[in-house]
Amino acid sequence: MRSSAHLHYTSLGSGSQGNATLVTLGATALLIDNGFSVKELKRRLARVGYTPEDLTAVLVTHEHGDHIAGVGALVRRYRLPLYLTAGTRISGRLGGEVPDWRLIQPEHSFAIQDIEVWPITVPHDAREPVQFILGDGAHRLGVLTDLGCITPHIVRHYRRCQALILEANHDPVLLANGPYPPSLKKRVAGEYGHLSNQQAADFLAQMDQAQLKDVIASHLSEKNNDQQLARTTLAQSLSTTPDWIALADQEEGFAWRALGG
Template sequence: MDCNTLYITSLNSGSNGNCYYIANEEDAILVDAGISCRETEKRMLRLGLSMTKVRAVFISHEHTDHVKGLCTLAAKYNLPVHVTSGTLNGCRFNLRQDLIKPLYSDQPVQIGRLTVTGFLKIHDASEPHSFVIACGTTKVGVFTDIGMACEPLIHHFKQCHAAFLEANYDDELLSRSAYPYFLKKRISGGKGHLSNKQALEVFINHKPKFMTHLLLSHLSKDNNDPQLVLELFKQHAGDTEILVASRHEETEVLTIFEPIAAHSF
């Protein structure tokens, strides 16, 4: 059994709901549960994935599009929910107490052979976290809902063989949109979301040579265009495969592993 292989998919990515699946041969975790339990089950079934393999849910922050399916999903499958005290206090739901597992910044959590590490990010929420999931030496990052690219993000991005990276909006599309001024400021003001340009800067300046896949995530329905951002990144992709995580359906299941001599850079 290869402990260095991970299988990943986005079940949904966007302001209408976020849920990311990361697994090895034995165990799986979900990062966020922002779509309904029924929709989560349907999408996993279409991909040939089983909920019986999911061991835990990790919550990035309390916004509805990241937690609205959590209570039903966790209760139905008796899933431990790893969440910071700040995020838990900000959530407006009654999660079963016996399922709550405290999450602390930079302290790895072992789920079978998966190692999950959360770290603080910049976003307009209480104790928001990004995550890196490792299996052996292979690492996958879940980096969405980020106001700016802080040093911890850059540090972890440099170590990832694959990542879900937010590319929420195009600057020009946002400036021309019908959104009110206060909302535009919230999105682009440093505690909201990463623009295509900001995400591309992270990718160009900090992508490790061994990164095989990048999934552009949490695209705005109104202020971005999947084809536009895909073409933008592909110009700089090199050997990295670029995909867009859809806000309407699941992505294919990707196999991520550390190539031979991956760290010769």
């Protein structure tokens, strides 16, 4: 599928084994994160009708391997501009220098061709993590994963998004009774870890729900969450049915969706 004059978005995979999100508007195609090998990314891009040569730029949220592992090789091979914070750049996770890196300053918006990008600071255990809001002048898509808590700063920036790719990583009871060692459980549940279903639901309750048209639960833990439980918890905060909440999974991500179409 090729993007029209509307903002389109798809996930190529979402979870601890690798993440990548593709956002397009006209001929502009932005890849957010790449936790996959170049070969695997090419396979996943082909599934949604794209190739690496079609990409305009790559943006990185933070340096954890499931988000950055394949970024260095990708931007070197295809000579792609790479947007990242200074903290992410100095993390040493790019496997060497890249041909064209561009500094992100959190809370300072910038344009990449037809898409406006707002990088938003989030609480996560990385050097200088950000998440992104992307817009076409009329609509805003919020990408919000890999954060341990919701802050007033985040609510202020995201509350008027029309679409939201939102982390619902774990259920606290399943996490507490799950297979992770105590130190990892503490990290996941901490203020710099990952959002629980209920934290995500509490955030949705603070959104401008009159504008919110699309919610995709993402970055679900395969060991500490349940898809139906996540959907039900998020749906309750929006007074809707669980099937209205879409899901992003590890293998398939989610199919193309659009704002303004």
